[in-house]
Amino acid sequence: MSADDRRAKAERIRHLLDTEGDSVQQNTRVFNDGRYESTADLEDYEELKDEARAIKEDAIERLPELLDRVTESVESNGGTVYVADDADDANRYIEEVVDGRNVVKSKSMTTEEIDVNDALEADGAGVWETDLAEFVLQVADEAPSHIVAPAVHKSREEIADLFNEVFEPDEPLETAEELTRFAREYLGERILDAEVGMTGANFVAAETGTLALVTSEGNARKCVQATDTHVAVAGVEKIVPSVEDLQPFVELIGRSGTGQDITSYVSLFTPPGDSPTFGRGGGGGKGSGSDGGSGPDGPGADDDRELESGDDREFHLVLIDNGRMEMREDDDLRETLYCIRCSACANSCANFQHVGGHAFGGETYSGGIATGWEAGVHGQNSAAEFNDLCTGCSRCVNQCPVKIDIPWINTVVRDRINRGSEGEFDFLVEGLTPDEEPGGIDLQKRLFGNFDALARLGSAFAPLSNRIARSGPARSVMERTLGVDGRRDLPTFERESLVDWFADRGSRVGPDEARRTVALYPDAYTNYVRTERGKATVRVLESLGVRVEVPAAGESGRAPLSQGMVATARSNAEAVYEALSPAVAAGHDVVVIEPSDLAMFHREYERLLPEDAYDALKGHSYEVMEYVYGLLENGADVDALSAGDGERVAYHSHCQQRTLDLEPYTLAVLEESGFDVVTSDVECCGMAGSFGYKSEYYELSVDVGETLVDQFSTDDAADRTVVASGTSCLEQLDALLTRRPAHPVRLLDGR
């Protein structure tokens, strides 16, 4: 990417932070908090997720058979099924069905995917979105910024201004109640005038041809009931075998999405339905006027039409392939098809919370799992633009009701994008960097992906390397060619690495007196930059009677993986396993300081290493404070550690550490040692490895970090010692706070 491209991207993000950030943040945090609260009330939350996942796995596996089944059942109910290859095919069919008549729609992202409104309007039909948020966007002529709450980026004031300008009501609209009532009446008239009701479907039960629609406003019910013709548009992946299979999804979808235990309406329609209809739209009353709303008695007050029998209602189920059957064959993208579009991944994404879906690009879907959807239905290029906004923090992983490994999908797509681009410097760069990637990969990615090599050099030539790196000319070149933001402090490399320090010093606990023996994994940061936390770990473990070894194992693969350099990550993983396997084979434990590297061992190595190697390393590796907790639980003496004596501490856990549910151990150990601890509850610090260094993302990174800083600047927290587990978190906090933060293990270190 050129410096100009980076500048343009930074500008776009800055614009969205200024215009949409506040509204998005306010709304998504309500959803996010609501989800934690609502799922906590669910006794069998984990079992329901497993059940939901299993149903989706099975349904996608058997999709061709279920497609036949649903076709049979819908046709025997008197409806029609059309399986559309792509958007054009779907639109052609729907245009024929609609035939220029007025259409009222309920919310459907799949109809956004195929742009059916444009197609129908070009064909002369009137199309109205009746979901209030979609209506706002239709009036504003804007794209959705969130898959569940598409107008989440607009504040009440902005909506009021929009409506007052476009509709010129007698009394200006102001409150949410007034806006809602106005929209209900305005759209009520459109519903009376319509002949076709178009809905999506959250689920389709093949056995009986039953649609499940998850809604809150009641508009989907009205669109179906009021009209003679019901068109339901859904991706083929929405099919599940039977109505019984809907139960776990109905319990999970509202909680996972907007944090409601259940939405107001879950409609199970087995169409064609026989509710009495309003017949041919516009048969009486006010006609199809666009007169800016209705009189005081509401729409249809003088409409004396009798309702007509619904026995002749037509039903068309349009199932969209549009790339999905190919995704089904793709081992890495297949999981995307399990997605029930609840939005938990977007709501739990710190970057999404701050800048919203419009920043994430994509033609239809944005944020979280959207990368998989965009890559699958619109192609890789559509997923490319802002794919980097996923930092791999993994906070979405435990939130997904069907347990999709969303960061992995983002990583794979990033890898494919890296490989797909044509490189200008192929011949030049390929020979110089030690990675396994093709020449075309972006230089910035290559720099951060090879952090290990960089750190090794930086350490070997320290302190000269630090001075040069900090010099004005060097920073300016780095910013221009590599996009390393000049406003960030660079890490300071230590001349003596942790491995060298330990080799000199040796172990201070003999094999015979040792309670346990551990291999301390020297991650690249601890080894070359933050050696002090490595030394503290050695001393703390030794004080608890543990014999420590520090094998020279290299970088875990986290750095290249976060750049989408999967092949390099795999070769790093293999080398790390080779270095640590003797300790594992000897029955020793592996202790890891950096949570993002432990997360590699516990999560991503499953995809990078042979199964037995992955199992062995995962089974023997522990986060340092988790390990200390285990030692104390098994009889080690807490008095051997430095006592807290009530020292007030503010602790920020690490995103990936929290995903692994390891935060409680640090908290427990600090409290047992006598510290008074408060914790943050943000999803991520915003630094996320290399992310916060990149000039195009610097401002977003700082914006995300400010939320954490706010939590540590309250009256209760402002005077506390700040500790954080992750290197990135420490760098971010160091940059944004005046207090100097440290790793919590250093609080336990006696010297």
Added chain:
Amino acid sequence: MPTEPLATFESSVADLGVGLVRTTAAEFESTLAPLLDAPAVGAPLPFEGVSLPDAMETDPTVADLEAAATGVTAAGYGIADYGSVVIQGGSAGEEPVSLYADEHVAVLAASDVLPDMDATFDRLAEDVRRGVGQAVIATGPSATADMGSLVKGAHGPIEVTVVLLEDR
């Protein structure tokens, strides 16, 4: 019917801000009367010995629906864990009657209150196989947060009241 799901149902409904009135078949008419704001529309009730007042419009025009203050329908089931009612049926107008009025009054037999979603979906699946074309699990009034804050009463009712027939 054990009392436990009923007690749970009652507290779930209260959490939603939905009113609940207990009655019997014999006292249904007098229980219903004060709940009706005029004009009221209804869909015929399937419970033995229970019917809507003669004067109530059960074959409404579009204008009747739009003007209705109260809409009365039966509910096929109640779901104790969630405080939901399931509105079933179609040709008799249950859908428009429960949707257009400001307040939906759902008449529910105590014996149809099911403990949880598991039990509900077992019954709903059976019903679909028997040909019941429509079931709406309705939990509280319609609502939206799309206009900047939570508003009760979006396209559907603003208020919901459950009339529980204890002897049915």
